[in-house]
Amino acid sequence: MIKLDTTPKKLIVAGVIVAIGVLMLNKYLKSLPKPVNPDLPAEANKDLKLSKGMRGLEVGLLQKELGGLVVDGIFGEKTEKRLVEVKGVKEITLNDLV
DSSP, X not given: OOOXXXXXXXXXXXXXXXXXXXXXXXXXXXXXXXXXXXXXXXXXXXXXXXXXXXXXXXXXXHHHHHOSSOOOSBOOHHHHHHHHHHHSOSOBOHHHHO
16 A cells, blocks of 8 residues: 655645635734724814714714723723713713813
8 A cells, every 4th residue: 555645735734724814814804993093184073972882083082082091983881981980971072072
């Protein structure tokens, strides 16, 4: 019986598995929300009522004004907690910050 060396086959299989993993990771990373830069030249809606679960430029501006937060444009638990600490409310507009 002839014994085949399977080392090249194992390397090919491992390479395919790594390539699939890289493609899946890339797809996942692209699906994550993009951080918002509140310094971008864009007109913010200062009358928009901001609350937990919202995302966008206005939320990033709120986070920047509240201070002590990562400015990512995502209104989550930490943003809500900080808003309650600073203003005593869970929802606010940018106009109400002043």
